[in-house]
Each structure stands twice: as structure tokens, then as C-alpha cells.
Amino acid sequence: MKGRLVLENGQIFTGTMIGRLTRGFGEVVFHTGMTGYQEILTDPSYAGQIVVMTYPLIGNYGINPEDFESRKAWLSGFVTAEACDEPSHWQSNQTLSDYLAEQGVVGLTGVDTRTIVRIIRDKGAMKGWILPDVENEPIQVGQLEFPETMKGHVDHVTTPAMYPASTNGNYHVVVVDFGVKSNIVQSVVNLGCKVTVVPARTSFETIQSLNPDGILLSNGPGDPMDCADVLPTIRKLAETYPLMGICLGHQLLSLAFGAKTGKMLFGHRGSNHPVKELASGRIWITSQNHGYAVLDGQIPDELEVTHINVNDGTIEGVRVKGLPVFSVQFHPEACPGPRDSELLFETFMQHMAEREGRHLVYAT
Numbered sequence: 001m002k003g004r005l006v007l008e009n010g011q012i013f014t015g016t017m018i019g020r021l022t023r024g025f026g027e028v029v030f031h032t033g034m035t036g037y038q039e040i041l042t043d044p045s046y047a048g049q050i051v052v053m054t055y056p057l058i059g060n061y062g063i064n065p066e067d068f069e070s071r072k073a074w075l076s077g078f079v080t081a082e083a084c085d086e087p088s089h090w091q092s093n094q095t096l097s098d099y100l101a102e103q104g105v106v107g108l109t110g111v112d113t114r115t116i117v118r119i120i121r122d123k124g125a126m127k128g129w130i131l132p133d134v135e136n137e138p139i140q141v142g143q144l145e146f147p148e149t150m151k152g153h154v155d156h157v158t159t160p161a162m163y164p165a166s167t168n169g170n171y172h173v174v175v176v177d178f179g180v181k182s183n184i185v186q187s188v189v190n191l192g193c194k195v196t197v198v199p200a201r202t203s204f205e206t207i208q209s210l211n212p213d214g215i216l217l218s219n220g221p222g223d224p225m226d227c228a229d230v231l232p233t234i235r236k237l238a239e240t241y242p243l244m245g246i247c248l249g250h251q252l253l254s255l256a257f258g259a260k261t262g263k264m265l266f267g268h269r270g271s272n273h274p275v276k277e278l279a280s281g282r283i284w285i286t287s288q289n290h291g292y293a294v295l296d297g298q299i300p301d302e303l304e305v306t307h308i309n310v311n312d313g314t315i316e317g318v319r320v321k322g323l324p325v326f327s328v329q330f331h332p333e334a335c336p337g338p339r340d341s342e343l344l345f346e347t348f349m350q351h352m353a354e355r356e357g358r359h360l361v362y363a364t
């Protein structure tokens, strides 16, 4: 079945529908990863978005039971130049299209993705619809509605109730779930931590009653200012415990200490974004997925910028001066990779150990 991607600016792209043959609406963004589509499909940060893959062949290693980042696909649509229907990988048990269909997500393939990327790079991320072609009826762009896409997603994707992700370990980490990728949880479990995942709007008192050694603020979808109500809690957590923030968690920590965030023209979504660690001058290649950023030039005295993006100079990490509290805009859990910045989880462990006056001891 033929289908179309209709951009808010009136431009229309024709392709073949895959996955669920339905309508999809969202913010149209592009991702430059050659691999990692399974992680993209199941990363809750993409809720409300239609993701266009710039790499021309997607789906060639299929879908496997190991690489999910959450229990389902959250995004509104998925667009490729070519979607492979005959995957080859020893772990694969499903095609991309079958997975999308099972998850109720619409896909469009055979699309001129290069042109879409050029439009988005030029004009910025914009809203769009994927629509099935009904008997070649012309699409009346003027009659389509393009409502707000970046609000309300965190409440949708966060865990409805607190749960233990690992019940023993030397340190107890509470992960505040704004839409957490499972490999963020896994990264602290792998370091031997006891981990409890709590809903996004859990109070300071409830978290305190869990007696944590450290707090991890997760990634998540939408505009960080949509979570403005949690900023006082985050500030209190940061003033009480060692804390690490990732992506949305980084934006929320920065906001809690008085920084400002803003929407980027087209964001960073890919697996090879170079980031400079300012203290060492080292460059890390990182996985990224964000459309907002902490604004430069308005950093309050309490914060220090620790990392910047090499391509465009945007802020990629901050720390709170005098506290064992830091956050990064990129993804140190590195799924699907690269693993350059994984050591940040060990820094977080070190902070928890120092708070206890202990030497860092990994559980065996």
C-alpha cells in the first residue's frame, strides 16, 4: 500500500507503507545511525516523534529479543529509504516491518530521506503526518491539524509504580524514570548496585524513605520544561545525594540549578557525535538523541560546564560545584554504542563510595 509523509510546511513524500497500516502523527526528526534501529524504536525518548533514518538500508539484521530498550515501541512513525525484509542475523526472530505491525507503529519506506533531512536541517524539526493513500485521493494539507507534539509524554512512558530492578548490591541507586532506557538501569546493575526505579513524579520524601546512596535521573521524551514541577525535588535530591543525570535528566538537573533550556533547530540524533571533556581535552564519540539543549551564556554560578559538542559547541555536560552531582546530554550507557563514555557510571559509583567514606568496592 502506498502512503505519504506530509510535512507541516506542505511538502509531501510518497513511499510504501510498512508496519501497521494506519495514520501516524509526530515531530519529524532524523537519525544518522547506521545501526541501532531496534534501540531507537524502543527508547521512550522518541515518544511523539516520527524518526527518519538517514542510513539508506535499515532492518538488515532484523529484530532480536536482546536489544529492546523498553517493553514496547513508543515512537509515532518510522521512515526509511529501504526497509530490509530478509534480515540476516543469528539472533533475529522478526523483520522490522513485522515488529512495527505488532507494536502498532506505522512505517514508510522507499522514501527520499535525503531530501527530508535537507529540509529539516534547513527549516528545523517540524510536525508531520504519515497517511495511507486512500484510492489516490489527493491529500488536503490545509485540512490536516498539526497539534503540539512535545508535551505530556513523560507521564505516559514513566513506570506507573516503583519496582526493584536489582535487589542486592553495595550501593542503592534510585533511578527516577522519565522514560528510562533499560541499558541505563543495566549499567548500574552491572556495577553491582541495588537499583530501585521510581515514577517521574515521586516526592523527595518517598525517595528518601528508600534510603538511597545515589540518584540517577533518566532520559525521557519531550520538552524538559514540561517537567518544571519536578525541579524543586531534583534540586533537593542533588543537595542530599550523589546524583547523575542523563539526557532529559541532564536538562532537568541544569534547570533545577537555574540554567535555561531551548529547542535546537534539528537536534542531535546519531551514534557518532564527538564530545570534548573540557578537563582533559579528550574527545569521546557518543550516542545522542535530543532536540533540546542547555543554553550557553546563561549558566548560573553554581554550575560548571564539563563537556561540549565538538561539531556545534553546544553544552553536553555540567557539574554542580562542590557537590558529587553531574549530568551529561549524551548516552554513556552506549546502546547501541559507542562505549567511550561508559566510565561516567564509575565516576558516579566513586561519588557514592566517597559519601560513605568507603573505598569503591564492586560487588562480585
Ligand SMILES: NC(=O)CC[C@H](N)C(=O)O
Pocket (backbone or CB within 6 Å): 045, 218, 219, 220, 221, 222, 223, 224, 246, 247, 248, 249, 289, 290, 291, 292, 293
Ligand atoms: N533522550 C532524551 O532524554 C531526550 C531529552 C529531550 N526529550 C530532548 O529531546 O532533548
